[in-house]
Amino acid sequence: MFRRPSLPANFPELLTKTFESAVKSGDLIYTESTQESATDNGVDVRYTFAPALAKKPTKEDNAADEKTEKPKFNPFEKPDPKLMLVPDFGDYSLVLNKYAIVPNHFMCISKKVIPQTAPLTPNDLEHSYAALQAAQSDGTKYIGFFNCGPNSGASVDHKHIQFIQLPKGFKPFPESVIKAKGRDYKPGQQPLSSERVPYAHYIVPWEAEWAEEDAEADNDAEVPIEDPVAEELGFKFSTVLSRVLTELRVNDAPSISYNVVFTDKWLMAVPRSKESYKGISINATGTVGLLLAKSQEQLDLYKEETPLKVLTELGYVKPIEEEHPEYDY
Ligand code: AMP
Numbered sequence: 001m002f003r004r005p006s007l008p009a010n011f012p013e014l015l016t017k018t019f020e021s022a023v024k025s026g027d028l029i030y031t032e033s034t035q036e037s038a039t040d041n042g043v044d045v046r047y048t049f050a051p052a053l054a055k056k057p058t059k060e061d062n063a064a065d066e067k068t069e070k071p072k073f074n075p076f077e078k079p080d081p082k083l084m085l086v087p088d089f090g091d092y093s094l095v096l097n098k099y100a101i102v103p104n105h106f107m108c109i110s111k112k113v114i115p116q117t118a119p120l121t122p123n124d125l126e127h128s129y130a131a132l133q134a135a136q137s138d139g140t141k142y143i144g145f146f147n148c149g150p151n152s153g154a155s156v157d158h159k160h161i162q163f164i165q166l167p168k169g170f171k172p173f174p175e176s177v178i179k180a181k182g183r184d185y186k187p188g189q190q191p192l193s194s195e196r197v198p199y200a201h202y203i204v205p206w207e208a209e210w211a212e213e214d215a216e217a218d219n220d221a222e223v224p225i226e227d228p229v230a231e232e233l234g235f236k237f238s239t240v241l242s243r244v245l246t247e248l249r250v251n252d253a254p255s256i257s258y259n260v261v262f263t264d265k266w267l268m269a270v271p272r273s274k275e276s277y278k279g280i281s282i283n284a285t286g287t288v289g290l291l292l293a294k295s296q297e298q299l300d301l302y303k304e305e306t307p308l309k310v311l312t313e314l315g316y317v318k319p320i321e322e323e324h325p326e327y328d329y
Contacts, residue, residue, distance in 0.1 A: 004229070005090050005127045007134035015104045015135060018085055019096055027082035030100050035167060040307045041196045043173045045289040047302065050101050053294045076109045076158040092127050097162065101292070106135070107160045114159040117149055119241060120260065122234030128161045129206075129233060132264055141166040142263070145284035149257030151272040151314075153283025164285065166263075172288040174203045178266045187232070191240050191269075198308055199315035200247050201287065202240040203268045207232065233267075240269040242328035247271040247316055249329060259284035270315055277313045278305075287311065 008014065022028035033050035079095045085106060086094040097105040108124075108131050120128075128144050135142045146161045147154035166172070177194045182205035185192060191202035206228050237260075244258045248271050257272040261284050270287040280298050282291070291307055293299035302310060 005130040007086060007089065007094075007130065009137065011086075011134040012138040012140065014085060015096075015106060018083075019100070019104050022082050022096060025082060027080060028096055028098055028100060030103070033101050037169070038303075038307075040289075043194070043196050043289055043308065044171050045291060045307050046167050046170045047291050047293055047299060048101060049293050049296075049299055051295055053099075053101065053292065072157070074113065074156070074158050076107075076156060076160060077113055079109065089131070090127055091123060094131060102164050102167075104135070105162065105164050106131075107162045110159040116147070116154050116157045116159055117256070118159060119148075120146060120161070120237055122230035122237075124159070124161065125233035125237055126230035128163075128262070129228065129264065131161075132163060132262070135163055136264065143172065143285075143288070144262045146260040147283045148260070149272065150255050151257035151275045152259050153272075153275060153281055153286075167290070170290070172261070172263070172290075173197060174261075174266050174268045174288065175263075177203050178205045182266070187235055188239065191243055193318065198318055199270065199287075199312040200318045201268055201270045201315075202243045203266055204236040204240055205266050206236070206264065237267060237269075239328075240267065244269050244271045245329040247319070250319075251316055259287050261285070261288050272314060273316055274314050277310050280310065282311070282314055287315075 019028065023030045031050050031052045033048045033053075036047040036049065038045040038047065075098070076095075079093060080098065083096040083098060084093065085096060089108070091111055092108045093111060095107055095109060097107055108128050110124075132142050132144050142163050143166055144161055144163050173194050173196065177192050181192050185205050191204050193201055193203060240260075241258075245256070248256060248258075251273065253271070253273065257275075259270045259272060261268050261270075268288070270284075275281055278301055280293075280301060286292070289307065291302055293302060
Protein backbone atom coordinates (compact mmCIF):
# COMPACT_ATOMS: atom_id res chain seq x y z
CA MET A 1 0.00 0.00 0.00
CA PHE A 2 1.24 3.53 -0.82
CA ARG A 3 2.26 5.42 2.28
CA ARG A 4 3.21 9.06 2.44
CA PRO A 5 6.56 9.70 4.07
CA SER A 6 5.97 10.68 7.67
CA LEU A 7 8.09 11.82 10.59
CA PRO A 8 7.52 11.75 14.34
CA ALA A 9 5.10 14.43 15.60
CA ASN A 10 7.82 15.69 17.95
CA PHE A 11 10.23 16.38 15.07
CA PRO A 12 10.69 20.12 15.93
CA GLU A 13 11.54 19.12 19.51
CA LEU A 14 13.94 16.42 18.30
CA LEU A 15 15.61 19.02 16.03
CA THR A 16 16.11 21.53 18.84
CA LYS A 17 17.31 18.96 21.39
CA THR A 18 19.79 17.33 19.01
CA PHE A 19 21.04 20.73 17.83
CA GLU A 20 21.57 21.99 21.38
CA SER A 21 23.38 18.89 22.57
CA ALA A 22 25.62 18.78 19.45
CA VAL A 23 26.58 22.43 20.01
CA LYS A 24 27.30 21.70 23.67
CA SER A 25 29.48 18.67 22.92
CA GLY A 26 31.36 20.56 20.19
CA ASP A 27 30.20 18.21 17.43
CA LEU A 28 28.39 21.09 15.74
CA ILE A 29 29.96 24.47 15.12
CA TYR A 30 27.39 27.19 15.51
CA THR A 31 28.45 30.59 14.23
CA GLU A 32 26.65 33.51 15.79
CA SER A 33 25.80 36.26 13.35
CA THR A 34 24.11 39.63 13.15
CA GLN A 35 21.27 40.36 10.78
CA GLU A 36 20.26 43.45 8.84
CA SER A 37 17.09 43.94 6.80
CA ALA A 38 17.00 45.84 3.52
CA THR A 39 15.05 46.01 0.26
CA ASP A 40 16.26 46.27 -3.32
CA ASN A 41 13.72 47.30 -5.96
CA GLY A 42 10.97 46.23 -3.57
CA VAL A 43 12.56 42.80 -2.97
CA ASP A 44 13.18 41.79 0.66
CA VAL A 45 16.86 41.29 1.47
CA ARG A 46 18.36 40.02 4.71
CA TYR A 47 22.10 40.35 5.27
CA THR A 48 23.67 37.87 7.65
CA PHE A 49 27.05 39.06 8.85
CA ALA A 50 29.15 36.14 10.10
CA PRO A 51 32.90 36.85 10.04
CA ALA A 52 33.74 33.55 11.81
CA LEU A 53 32.36 31.63 8.81
CA ALA A 54 35.74 31.67 7.13
CA LYS A 55 36.61 28.55 9.24
CA LYS A 56 34.06 26.36 7.44
CA PRO A 57 35.51 23.93 4.84
CA THR A 58 34.92 25.24 1.34
CA LYS A 59 34.82 23.83 -2.15
CA GLU A 60 38.45 24.97 -2.48
CA ASP A 61 39.44 22.83 0.54
CA ASN A 62 37.85 19.82 -1.13
CA ALA A 63 39.61 20.71 -4.39
CA ALA A 64 42.90 20.85 -2.45
CA ASP A 65 42.27 17.22 -1.47
CA GLU A 66 41.99 16.46 -5.16
CA LYS A 67 45.30 18.12 -5.97
CA THR A 68 47.14 16.15 -3.28
CA GLU A 69 45.39 13.00 -4.58
CA LYS A 70 43.83 12.37 -1.17
CA PRO A 71 40.51 10.59 -1.62
CA LYS A 72 37.80 13.27 -1.45
CA PHE A 73 36.15 13.14 1.97
CA ASN A 74 32.41 12.51 1.79
CA PRO A 75 30.92 13.54 5.17
CA PHE A 76 27.52 12.12 4.23
CA GLU A 77 28.61 8.56 3.46
CA LYS A 78 28.70 7.78 7.18
CA PRO A 79 27.03 10.75 8.88
CA ASP A 80 28.22 11.65 12.36
CA PRO A 81 25.84 9.92 14.85
CA LYS A 82 25.90 13.06 17.03
CA LEU A 83 24.33 14.98 14.14
CA MET A 84 21.78 12.29 13.25
CA LEU A 85 18.09 13.20 13.55
CA VAL A 86 16.27 10.39 11.72
CA PRO A 87 18.40 7.55 10.29
CA ASP A 88 15.60 5.85 8.35
CA PHE A 89 13.39 8.17 6.37
CA GLY A 90 12.71 5.99 3.32
CA ASP A 91 15.81 6.20 1.12
CA TYR A 92 17.13 9.13 3.17
CA SER A 93 18.52 10.16 6.55
CA LEU A 94 17.89 13.50 8.20
CA VAL A 95 21.03 15.00 9.75
CA LEU A 96 22.09 18.34 11.18
CA ASN A 97 24.48 20.54 9.23
CA LYS A 98 27.80 20.47 11.09
CA TYR A 99 28.44 24.18 10.43
CA ALA A 100 25.31 26.15 11.27
CA ILE A 101 24.66 29.87 11.10
CA VAL A 102 21.03 29.46 12.11
CA PRO A 103 19.83 27.00 14.76
CA ASN A 104 18.38 23.68 13.53
CA HIS A 105 19.90 23.82 10.00
CA PHE A 106 19.31 20.26 8.82
CA MET A 107 19.60 18.17 5.67
CA CYS A 108 17.90 15.29 3.91
CA ILE A 109 20.71 13.12 2.54
CA SER A 110 20.43 10.05 0.33
CA LYS A 111 21.46 6.83 2.08
CA LYS A 112 23.15 5.68 -1.11
CA VAL A 113 26.08 7.65 -2.50
CA ILE A 114 24.37 9.63 -5.28
CA PRO A 115 26.15 12.61 -6.89
CA GLN A 116 24.79 16.05 -6.08
CA THR A 117 24.67 16.74 -9.83
CA ALA A 118 21.87 14.16 -10.30
CA PRO A 119 18.51 15.91 -10.74
CA LEU A 120 15.97 15.84 -7.93
CA THR A 121 13.61 12.90 -8.29
CA PRO A 122 9.90 12.81 -7.35
CA ASN A 123 10.94 10.70 -4.34
CA ASP A 124 13.54 13.33 -3.29
CA LEU A 125 10.90 16.06 -3.60
CA GLU A 126 8.21 14.20 -1.71
CA HIS A 127 10.52 13.39 1.20
CA SER A 128 11.87 16.96 1.23
CA TYR A 129 8.34 18.35 1.28
CA ALA A 130 7.43 16.02 4.16
CA ALA A 131 10.59 16.98 6.09
CA LEU A 132 9.77 20.67 5.65
CA GLN A 133 6.19 20.13 6.84
CA ALA A 134 7.38 18.18 9.88
CA ALA A 135 9.89 20.91 10.83
CA GLN A 136 7.12 23.51 10.49
CA SER A 137 4.62 21.64 12.63
CA ASP A 138 5.32 23.93 15.62
CA GLY A 139 4.60 27.04 13.50
CA THR A 140 8.22 27.87 12.56
CA LYS A 141 8.63 28.70 8.85
CA TYR A 142 11.35 26.92 6.88
CA ILE A 143 12.78 26.98 3.36
CA GLY A 144 14.35 23.99 1.65
CA PHE A 145 17.18 24.37 -0.85
CA PHE A 146 19.36 22.40 -3.24
CA ASN A 147 22.64 23.52 -4.80
CA CYS A 148 23.42 21.64 -8.00
CA GLY A 149 26.53 21.84 -10.16
CA PRO A 150 29.98 23.47 -10.07
CA ASN A 151 28.70 27.10 -10.10
CA SER A 152 25.88 26.58 -7.60
CA GLY A 153 27.77 27.06 -4.34
CA ALA A 154 27.64 23.33 -3.47
CA SER A 155 30.59 21.90 -1.52
CA VAL A 156 29.69 18.22 -0.96
CA ASP A 157 29.16 15.86 -3.87
CA HIS A 158 26.58 13.57 -2.26
CA LYS A 159 22.90 14.25 -2.77
CA HIS A 160 21.58 16.52 -0.03
CA ILE A 161 18.67 18.92 0.30
CA GLN A 162 18.99 21.48 3.10
CA PHE A 163 16.50 23.23 5.38
CA ILE A 164 16.79 26.45 7.38
CA GLN A 165 14.34 28.57 9.31
CA LEU A 166 13.19 31.69 7.52
CA PRO A 167 14.28 34.79 9.45
CA LYS A 168 11.36 36.43 11.28
CA GLY A 169 9.59 39.04 9.16
CA PHE A 170 11.44 38.07 5.96
CA LYS A 171 9.23 37.50 2.90
CA PRO A 172 11.00 35.76 0.01
CA PHE A 173 9.91 37.43 -3.25
CA PRO A 174 8.38 34.24 -4.79
CA GLU A 175 5.69 34.51 -2.08
CA SER A 176 4.21 37.67 -3.63
CA VAL A 177 4.48 36.17 -7.15
CA ILE A 178 2.44 33.18 -5.98
CA LYS A 179 -0.10 35.41 -4.22
CA ALA A 180 -0.60 37.48 -7.39
CA LYS A 181 -0.45 34.82 -10.10
CA GLY A 182 -0.35 31.37 -8.50
CA ARG A 183 -4.05 30.55 -8.47
CA ASP A 184 -4.34 30.82 -12.27
CA TYR A 185 -1.26 28.68 -12.87
CA LYS A 186 -1.97 25.32 -14.51
CA PRO A 187 0.56 22.49 -14.28
CA GLY A 188 2.63 22.34 -17.47
CA GLN A 189 2.43 26.09 -18.16
CA GLN A 190 5.54 28.27 -18.35
CA PRO A 191 6.76 28.93 -14.81
CA LEU A 192 6.07 32.30 -13.14
CA SER A 193 8.54 35.08 -12.37
CA SER A 194 8.79 38.44 -10.61
CA GLU A 195 8.95 41.69 -12.61
CA ARG A 196 11.13 43.11 -9.84
CA VAL A 197 13.93 40.59 -10.28
CA PRO A 198 16.35 40.99 -13.22
CA TYR A 199 17.95 37.51 -13.20
CA ALA A 200 16.43 34.40 -14.79
CA HIS A 201 14.30 32.50 -12.25
CA TYR A 202 11.39 30.11 -12.58
CA ILE A 203 8.67 29.69 -9.98
CA VAL A 204 5.89 27.10 -9.72
CA PRO A 205 3.21 26.94 -7.02
CA TRP A 206 2.33 23.77 -5.18
CA GLU A 207 -1.44 23.26 -5.18
CA ALA A 208 -1.98 22.63 -1.48
CA GLU A 209 -2.40 26.35 -0.82
CA TRP A 210 -5.47 26.77 -3.06
CA ALA A 211 -7.04 23.61 -1.67
CA GLU A 212 -6.64 24.99 1.86
CA GLU A 213 -8.13 28.35 0.91
CA ASP A 214 -11.02 26.75 -0.96
CA ALA A 215 -11.84 24.51 1.99
CA GLU A 216 -11.83 27.52 4.33
CA ALA A 217 -14.08 29.49 1.96
CA ASP A 218 -16.53 26.57 1.95
CA ASN A 219 -16.51 26.49 5.74
CA ASP A 220 -15.52 22.92 5.23
CA ALA A 221 -12.54 22.75 7.55
CA GLU A 222 -13.24 19.05 8.15
CA VAL A 223 -12.06 18.15 4.63
CA PRO A 224 -8.52 16.84 4.99
CA ILE A 225 -6.12 18.63 2.63
CA GLU A 226 -3.71 16.24 1.01
CA ASP A 227 -0.16 17.41 0.48
CA PRO A 228 1.02 17.15 -3.13
CA VAL A 229 2.33 13.69 -3.94
CA ALA A 230 5.59 12.68 -5.59
CA GLU A 231 4.27 12.76 -9.17
CA GLU A 232 2.82 16.25 -8.85
CA LEU A 233 5.99 17.64 -7.27
CA GLY A 234 8.10 15.86 -9.88
CA PHE A 235 6.04 17.15 -12.80
CA LYS A 236 6.21 20.75 -11.60
CA PHE A 237 9.93 20.44 -10.93
CA SER A 238 10.45 19.12 -14.47
CA THR A 239 8.91 22.32 -15.91
CA VAL A 240 11.37 24.56 -14.04
CA LEU A 241 14.30 22.24 -14.73
CA SER A 242 13.61 22.32 -18.48
CA ARG A 243 13.59 26.16 -18.39
CA VAL A 244 16.90 26.09 -16.50
CA LEU A 245 18.40 23.77 -19.13
CA THR A 246 17.16 26.00 -21.95
CA GLU A 247 18.74 29.07 -20.37
CA LEU A 248 22.04 27.23 -19.90
CA ARG A 249 21.90 25.92 -23.48
CA VAL A 250 21.18 29.29 -25.15
CA ASN A 251 24.03 30.82 -23.14
CA ASP A 252 26.49 28.04 -24.11
CA ALA A 253 27.04 27.16 -20.45
CA PRO A 254 29.85 24.60 -20.17
CA SER A 255 28.18 22.78 -17.26
CA ILE A 256 24.80 22.43 -15.58
CA SER A 257 24.58 24.61 -12.47
CA TYR A 258 21.44 25.86 -10.76
CA ASN A 259 19.86 26.49 -7.37
CA VAL A 260 16.48 25.34 -6.12
CA VAL A 261 14.59 26.91 -3.21
CA PHE A 262 11.17 25.80 -1.98
CA THR A 263 8.61 26.26 0.76
CA ASP A 264 5.37 24.36 1.28
CA LYS A 265 3.74 26.81 -1.20
CA TRP A 266 6.18 27.12 -4.11
CA LEU A 267 9.44 26.04 -5.71
CA MET A 268 11.91 28.26 -7.60
CA ALA A 269 14.94 27.37 -9.71
CA VAL A 270 17.71 29.79 -10.74
CA PRO A 271 20.32 28.90 -13.41
CA ARG A 272 23.88 29.89 -12.42
CA SER A 273 26.65 31.25 -14.60
CA LYS A 274 29.26 31.74 -11.85
CA GLU A 275 29.96 30.47 -8.37
CA SER A 276 31.28 33.77 -7.02
CA TYR A 277 31.51 37.46 -7.76
CA LYS A 278 34.45 39.54 -6.45
CA GLY A 279 35.13 36.89 -3.82
CA ILE A 280 31.51 36.50 -2.68
CA SER A 281 30.25 32.97 -3.17
CA ILE A 282 26.52 32.41 -2.94
CA ASN A 283 24.31 29.35 -2.86
CA ALA A 284 20.53 28.87 -3.20
CA THR A 285 19.68 30.92 -0.11
CA GLY A 286 21.16 34.01 -1.79
CA THR A 287 18.79 33.68 -4.73
CA VAL A 288 15.82 34.59 -2.50
CA GLY A 289 17.67 37.50 -0.89
CA LEU A 290 19.27 35.79 2.11
CA LEU A 291 22.79 37.11 1.69
CA LEU A 292 25.76 35.98 3.73
CA ALA A 293 28.72 38.27 4.29
CA LYS A 294 31.88 36.77 5.78
CA SER A 295 33.61 40.15 6.14
CA GLN A 296 32.82 43.85 6.36
CA GLU A 297 34.21 44.21 2.80
CA GLN A 298 31.67 41.69 1.49
CA LEU A 299 28.83 43.44 3.29
CA ASP A 300 29.93 46.80 1.84
CA LEU A 301 30.24 45.30 -1.64
CA TYR A 302 26.65 44.02 -1.56
CA LYS A 303 25.41 47.44 -0.52
CA GLU A 304 27.51 49.37 -3.04
CA GLU A 305 26.79 47.15 -6.03
CA THR A 306 23.25 46.27 -4.88
CA PRO A 307 22.07 42.70 -4.20
CA LEU A 308 20.05 42.24 -7.40
CA LYS A 309 23.04 43.28 -9.53
CA VAL A 310 25.37 40.86 -7.72
CA LEU A 311 22.81 38.06 -8.15
CA THR A 312 22.40 38.87 -11.85
CA GLU A 313 26.20 38.59 -12.27
CA LEU A 314 26.03 35.11 -10.74
CA GLY A 315 23.07 33.99 -12.87
CA TYR A 316 21.74 35.14 -16.25
CA VAL A 317 19.87 38.28 -17.27
CA LYS A 318 16.18 37.35 -17.43
CA PRO A 319 15.29 36.83 -21.10
CA ILE A 320 12.61 39.04 -22.68
CA GLU A 321 9.44 37.00 -23.23
CA GLU A 322 9.69 37.00 -27.08
CA GLU A 323 13.21 35.64 -26.94
CA HIS A 324 11.99 32.37 -25.47
CA PRO A 325 12.69 29.48 -27.77
CA GLU A 326 9.72 27.56 -29.19
CA TYR A 327 10.34 24.69 -26.82
CA ASP A 328 12.30 24.13 -23.62
CA TYR A 329 15.54 22.34 -23.82
P1 AMP B 1 26.65 22.45 0.13
O1 AMP B 1 27.81 23.33 0.50
O2 AMP B 1 25.50 23.15 -0.45
O3 AMP B 1 27.10 21.28 -0.71
O4 AMP B 1 26.10 21.84 1.47
C1 AMP B 1 26.86 20.93 2.25
C2 AMP B 1 26.73 21.32 3.68
O5 AMP B 1 27.26 20.25 4.48
C3 AMP B 1 27.53 22.55 4.04
O6 AMP B 1 26.61 23.57 4.43
C4 AMP B 1 28.41 22.12 5.21
O7 AMP B 1 28.32 23.04 6.27
C5 AMP B 1 27.84 20.81 5.63
N1 AMP B 1 28.83 19.85 6.14
C6 AMP B 1 30.13 19.76 5.81
N2 AMP B 1 30.71 18.72 6.48
C7 AMP B 1 29.74 18.16 7.23
C8 AMP B 1 29.69 17.05 8.14
N3 AMP B 1 30.77 16.32 8.42
N4 AMP B 1 28.50 16.75 8.71
C9 AMP B 1 27.40 17.48 8.44
N5 AMP B 1 27.39 18.54 7.61
C10 AMP B 1 28.53 18.88 7.01
